[in-house]
Amino acid sequence: MQRKVALRLSAASAAMTVAVGVGVVLSMPEASAATGTATGYATQNGGTTGGAGGQTVRATTGTAIHAALCGRASSSTPITIEVEGTINHANTAKVSGASCNTAAGVIELKQISNVTIVGVGSGAVFDQLGIHIREASNIVIQNVTVKNVKKSGSPTSNGGDAIGMESGVRNVWVDHVTLEASGGESEGYDGLFDMKDNTQYVTLSYSILRNSGRGGLVGSSESDLSNGYISYHHNRYENIDSRAPLLRGGTAHIYNNHYVSLNESGINSRAGARAKVDNNYFEDSKDVLGTFYTDAAGYWQVSGNVFDNVTWSTPGTDNKPAGPNPQSNTTVSIPYAYTLDSAACVPDVVSRTAGAGKGLQVSNGSCSVQSPTSTPTTPPTSSTPTPTPSPTSGPTQPSGTNLSLGAGADGSSKASGTSYGNVRDGDLSTYWSPAGSTGAISVKWGSATSVSKVNIREAAGSAGVIGAWKVVNGDTGAVLTSGSGAGVITFPRTSLSKVTFEITGATGTPKVAEFETYAQ
Missing domain, CATH: 2.60.120.260 (Galactose-binding domain-like)
Structure with a gap:
């Protein structure tokens, strides 16, 4: 029996469609709601473009999202899925097909590549339903809210992570999203933005993470050190107990974020992790940077940060806060160009740009806000290392997974x-x-x-x-x-x-x- 799926075409594509499996109709290529280009470490390893150049569909249920993935010619066929409305357990079922590997009760991006999921207009809401990225590459998630995902209680989804990545994930750009919980682990919640088991080249930008015991981690244990090359910029962390983020090994670039009410600890660099922490604004918080809850040291390079009403605990065997006067204990080279806003204006810029439903606005690098399609008014800061020039011979930077990593x-x-x-x-x-x-x-x-x-x-x-x-x-x-x-x-x-x-x-x-x- 053919499954009926609630998937709707955008009006511009209604005149030209093709039918694919499980009763789903996909549009031919058209302009999508996805806007802007990837930034940070997501620009490396071939770059992150998601479903650019592929078909565009509109989905109003989780089942329709899965059906769109399963209806592609292959698991790597580019696709942009425009999502509107509320996605929840009641409308998210497993769909089968040769180009997908889905499951009920979670948005499953597993063993696939070249996919964009973007909220329409003011953004889509994933209510108590997590997004799971596993053995996947070249993924873009933009303009959505993911809230109240639980690992215990009812209902449960994605191990309690709002967005979770694991098992050989490469090149993910998460932009202008809102990730929120309503408590900590004792209330059934886990991380808002987690990466583990060999996840690399990820950027989280212009997003809000709030009201959670755990902001997010890179590495599930002191032995899970295969993750790294993560950029966090122009995000707002608000009312988070810890893990903002927790770094176990790897390299992270953390700049122009606004931290408010970090209750126990903030950036926790440990087990050899190296973090470049530039021009962030830390406010009304405790122990915003250091190595916490372990004797396995991590490292940081700091510059241009503002510490506004930040308190610091006394150093001990398992807690080594960087303050009250944070100093660099390593150096971190950044391979891409970027522009720093002054830390003093970060609260204003982030309040106007971060999160779903903000019109995908971005900073121009001079403490002002602009459309993501506009040309920046200032060039990349000269304080960053000059990027390695693109190859001067042969085709452009290749796409796909760099097989040398881990070899x-x-x-x-x-x-x-x-x-x-x-x-x-x-x-x-x-x-x-x-x-x-x-x-x-x-x-x-x-x-x-x-x-x-x-x-x-x-x-x-x-x-x-x-x-x-x-x-x-x-x-x-x-x-x-x-x-x-x-x-x-x-x-x-x-x-x-x-x-x-x-x-x-x-x-x-x-x-x-x-x-x-x-x-x-």
């Missing part, structure tokens, strides 16, 4: 102070150099992996040094392709456990910041 690496030689592992750590500020002007660097896996594209990214200040090269199948020694100059390199898709980039000519000492690999 192994070796090579023919390495210059003092450099490391083979630096080419697959996702950090453009670290690099490998050979002992001379030529040499080889390899990425390797424990089992055969299909690769058809690599991206050689030179470190800042060394663009154009790499001359002639060849890409070699490390298993057989066969040359897959050859050429000159760093950038994106394609070759016939090959299954191998090791791929080698061999530099045979250079104008100086090469510096390879990243040796990225892609299946397609």
Whole structure:
């Protein structure tokens, strides 16, 4: 029996539609309600565009959202889902299909890619219903409210997380959302914005997180250290007990946020995490930065922050607050351009821009507010490192998952102070150099992996040094392709456990910041 799903086309597309499975009708490509472009770490690793360029549908139920995912040609076919109204347990059922893996009682974005979910007008509401992102990439969530998601009591959804990401998630941009609870763990709630089990390249921007015991975490335990490269900017954290956020390992960039009433602790950097904390405004709060509830130290670089009526506890074995006069104990290089508002104006800018239903307004970087489609009036601040130039040869930055992250690496030689592992750590500020002007660097896996594209990214200040090269199948020694100059390199898709980039000519000492690999 065919399932009937409440999914409605936008008026502009009514004249041209195609029918797909489970009784769902999708529109042909059209302009969507999604606005602006990704910022922060979501711009790295190929960027985050969600469903741009694909079909656009309008959904008024959770079941319709699942049906739209299941009706695609494949699990990676781009789609934008415009959501209006209230999504809840009563209207969110499991839908089956080859391009989806859904479940009842939760919005399940599992084993998929290239999806945008955007609230229409003043925004959609996900009432007691969480959004679960698992084994997925290139996801955009914009202009929605997710509230009162519980892990205990009734009803339960998504382990109590408003938005939760886990298991190899890559490139997620969450923007202009409101995430809220009505209490802490004892009332049945968990985190508002959680990442674990190898989640990377995420940005949370222009959002509100409030009335919760737990703001959000990066890493589920002291041994879950595979997460990182997270940006938090122009968000408002209000009436949060702790985890604003909690960082276990990894790197985070936290700037231009407004923190009000952090009741127990705020930014909790621990287990080797490194946080760059710039131009935030902390108000009426306690222990807003430090390492808390553990003896596993974390680190921070601070500048330009305002501490307004902030109190600090006495340091102890398991609590090491950064204040009352926070000082940097590490340095963090940021690979993308960004513009800082003065901390003094952050409360005003954030109050006018953050959260669902704010018209997707953004800061112009000079303490004023503008449409996200407008051109900023000021260039990126010169206080940030100059980003590594885009490759000068080959196609543009590839999309998809960078297979080098989490892989192994070796090579023919390495210059003092450099490391083979630096080419697959996702950090453009670290690099490998050979002992001379030529040499080889390899990425390797424990089992055969299909690769058809690599991206050689030179470190800042060394663009154009790499001359002639060849890409070699490390298993057989066969040359897959050859050429000159760093950038994106394609070759016939090959299954191998090791791929080698061999530099045979250079104008100086090469510096390879990243040796990225892609299946397609």
